Structure formats: C-alpha cells, structure tokens
Amino acid sequence: MADQQAGYDPFATSGTWVRTRAKLGIYALLSLFAAYYLLPLFVVILNSFRDLPEIAANGLIAWPRSFNPKGWYAAWDTYCVGGTCAGVKGNFYNSLRMTIPATLLSTAIGALNGYILSKWRFPGSGFVFGAITLGVFMPGQIALLPWAYILGQIGLTNSTYGLILVHTVQGLSFTTLFCRNFYVNIPDDLIKAARIDGAGFWRIFRKIILPLSPPILIVTVIWQFTGIWNEFLYGVVFTSGREQPITSALVALSTNGTNVRQYDVMSAAVLIAALPPLLIYFFGGRYFVRGLTQGAIK
C-alpha cells in the first residue's frame, strides 16, 4: 500500500538497462490487471450518463456520444420498482438505517467478546472462541430458514430492525475474531497491573483496552459496513418493496421484465448503491491495511 515505506528493491544493484526493463515490465503488467478490473466500473459510470436511445443504438459497451444525467434523477427519485415510483432513495435510507446500527452493534459486541476471550479466559473459553469463529466459514444461506423462523416468532419480518438483528448476529464471528486476535497481543501484564491498581473488568476495558483499539475497530467497522451494505440475500428473503435495502431493490429493479431495459437508470442505481462502500474504501482503506498488519503495542 501507499503508506508503506520504500522497501527492499531487488533490482537496486542491477545494471541500469536491467532495472529499466524490469520496472517497465512490472508496471505494464500491473497496469493491465488494474485496467481489466476497473473496466466494468468505467463502463457503468459512462452508461449512467448516456441517453437510453443512444445506448440502444450503439450498444452497451461503446464510447458515449451523448451526455444526460437524467438517469441519476430517475434512479434516485422517480423510477418505478415493484409498483412504487419513488426511485431507490427510500431503499438507500433503509440501507443506512440497517447498516449503521448493525455495524456499531456487531463491532461493540465483538470488541467485548474479544476482550473476554483474550484477557478473561474461563474454562471452555477456547471452545467458545472456536465455535464463534466457525461462523466465519458458514455460508449465509444456511441460516436463512432459522432466521425466517426467529424473525417470524418475534414479529420482525419485513422490517429493518429484523435485518439489524440478523446482520449484528451474523457479523459477530468476524468482529470477535478480529478483536480477539488483536487483544491477544496486548501484554497480560497490563491487565495484571491494572487489577493490582484496583481496576475492574469494565474500567480495564474502557481505560486500557479501548484506547489501544482504534486500529482494529477501524478494521471491523470497515469490514462490517461494506459487508452488511453489500449483502442482499437476507434483504431479498426477509423484506419486500419499500422495506428492502438498496441491494435487494437492485435485484428487483433488474428483474423488472415488463419494460424496456433502462440501462441508464440501472447504471445510476448501481452506482448509488456502490457509493458508500466506495467512499469508505477511499477514505479508510489504508487504515484497514494498517490495522490488520500492525500489532497492539508498537
């Protein structure tokens, strides 16, 4: 990543020609890969600003001959999804109302879990940790039926609160794993010293563990936010219509089979849905890498 210092250069002692050739080769290859991965995004961005007739005439992948931002307005405000013609803005807010609480809750509980599992071990805590981390490898669809049952029992079907609950619980495996592995590197002597100093469970957590936690909390928040925002399976299954988060609304939008395919609107809607995770990545990406690679105590 960009914030890492210039590391070891294996070509430093080679001749000028060898060095230039090697560097050129590396940059050419990496640029090719980057272009390959970025191309779809590029196409979608272009299409969101093209006229629909022009797309129809020139094809989906073509250099734009028109500029029209009306696809964005339609996607946000007026496009009809599932019989309601109010664009995806409601779904966008749903996603925010779901993602932010679920992210904060799962991170907070994960931090507490990690603290207990690393610094207040009890008989069987290793087993508990193993069981929790097993959830990391569990595909989400396995939990669909149990969740459908639970949400039905507690009356939270077709509700953002239901999705908050599902995502909070489903996220605990990752948040616990991240936090526990970070806290395990905080020296136990700190806890012992604090206990002799008269601090208890919560005071140690607030005054010693939490102030050391920003690197890993940033990692879990980014991970949870993008994960929950991008998830659509639970949204599709447990909510419908106006209650759906934006990712699920996109599914409904793209299967809107009766109309002509509104590629400009669809492109804009996709970009609206992708914006928050992209922003998070742009502003938080380097903290993510830093948090994962750096220990608790420098």
Add this chain to the structure above:
Amino acid sequence: MSSLSIRNLFKRFGAVEVLKGIDLEARTGEFVTLVGPSGCGKSTLLAMIAGLETVTSGEILIADRLVNAVPPKDRDIAMVFQSYALYPTMTVKDNITFGMESRRVPKAEQVAALARVASLLQIEPLLKRKPAQLSGGQRQRVAMGRALVRDPALFLFDEPLSNLDAKLRVEMRTEIKKLHARVGKTTIYVTHDQVEAMTLASRIAVMHKGEVQQFAEPRQVYDRPANMFVAGFMGSPAMNFIPAEITGLGVTFPGADGSPATLPLSSAAPSGTANGKVVLGIRPEHITRHRPERGASRAGIATITAPVEVIEPTGAETMGLVRLAGKEIAARFDPDDAPHVGETVTLAIDMNKACLFDPQTERLLTRAA
C-alpha cells in the same frame, strides 16, 4: 510482626507441581529476594502473593491477614513488572495516579502523592510524556513510581531490571537499594541474577524445582550454602566441586600427576558420611597463586600444584582454569601476578572457606564442633 508469611504453599497446573511446600517469612521492613534459575517457580510464587494466581493449598498471610481468597486490589500490595506494564495510552502522570483514580482517592491527595513520588524518583519533567517517549531507565522509574505512590504493606518486584542494559542495571540496582533504605517498606524481589540477590537482600530465598533450597542472609548463603545447588548457583564463576575422600590427613583426591593429593582440613572432619566420600567445594577466589614471601602463610592455607589451561583477564582480576583432580578448576589471580597458559603453578587454597558436601544427598556437611 511480619509483613508476609507463607506456609506450606503448593501450586499445581494440572499434573505439574510448580511449588512444593514453600515456607517463607518476611519481617516488616525486610528486603527478601527470591532467586533461582528459570522455571524454579519464583515468579509463580510472586504472582500468588500478588493474587494473580490461585493457591492450590497452603496459606499466604499479608500483614497477619489470610489473603488466599482476597483479590489483588484488596491485598495492600504494589507490584513492579519486568515489562514495566505501563499503560501505553496514558501519560506518566495518569499511569501513576491510575490506581488512586480507581480507588477514588480525593484529587488533592492524589496531587500530593504524585508530587511526593515524582520528586523522590526525580521524574517531574517526564509527567506529561507517554511511555513510548521514555528510555528504558525512565520507564523503570515510572513503574516504581506507580508502585510507590501507594503506601502498601508489601512491595513486589518481578525481575524489574532484566530489561535494562548492563550499565543501567547496576545503577538502578543501587537506586533500588537506596530507595528501600529511605522508604523502608517490606519488599519481595524476584530475580534470576544472583548478584542482584546478593547486593539487595537482607535475606535470600534460593529456589530450585519448586522448593526453597535455603532461606538465609546473603553472607550465610554464600559462605555456607545449604547444598550443592545453592553453592553452584550463587557466585560467578561457580564454586568448584572436587570429589574427594576423607582421610586421616584431610581430604584426598587424585592430584595433577595422578598421584593422590591431600589438603588438610581447617577443622575436624565432619561425621555422617558413608565410607568417607565427600565433595569438596571451593570458590574460585579462594584459590590463587601461592606467594610464600608475601607474609607468613595463615592457618588453613593449603598448597598444591596444577597446570594452567586457560587464562581469562577481566581487568580487575584474572580468572584461570587449572587442571586438578581430572577437572577444570577455576581460580582467581591478581592481574599483575597471573600465570601463563601451560605454566604449572603452586596454588594456595583457603581451606577455612572450603565446604564439604555429601555426594549422595548433595547437602552441606556440618563441621564437627
């Protein structure tokens, strides 16, 4: 009155017995060091005194109060850790006052206590810094400040100097000694460094394999070690051990040329050895070059010749390895009077200081009255 009594203390981790019946006592104001090789159980013992490890069986009393089931914060102790364990996100000031803050000590009292400790340890200029901005020696001071700021019945030190470089370690050692003289608090000090143990302690508990091998004053531990482990552990270079036999003339062992050599004993031979076999223990500083012209030979000085195999000058003294009784024996020479490698020297051995051990039990044989 004693600040700490430990009675028949056991600690087991599963099937592993780490402490096997420890008895220990520290009088008020005393400086007791627990010394031993790694794995001897000394740190576990300290953790149990602090309340950071549970007691398997036995009793721990602090200020005559049974504390087996008392949590660390209520034991009236303060502890300095090997890693210092300074809270990394807090300033020095907050580190020192954290304990008082936890105990809801009034602010005015906190300020006064902080000022007292900061001036005592001369860390006033550091109070606003974070631990990461301190040198090793400064961190050490802050860690001591955090312990000193309270007025506990007992100070616990867990190898506090082993993360410092050699020069600083010696300085801080002196500092701790001065500090103890000034504060006068009962202190339990764990170390693996026998020099630290000797220099600091009013009494030393030498530990090995979960047992206290000897608990006595430093001089006693050094001069009359209770067994061969203590004799070998305390002192560097270690005490020489020579398998020998008690004869009418003294102790006899194979000399440099293979023929029996005999050293006269300075006191009557001890009783109680089976078939007269003993292990003769002599410290390197009691073996040196014999100079008959330098003063009359004192009583109890025996002489013997041996070839020199290795010479190690350290500056203040020159250590030499000589071959005696088929073994390499360490001797200490005056640097101006050191022999050369290959030379056969006449050695003067101070038999007043010699110890005799039972080869079977490895215990010190008491001198016959």
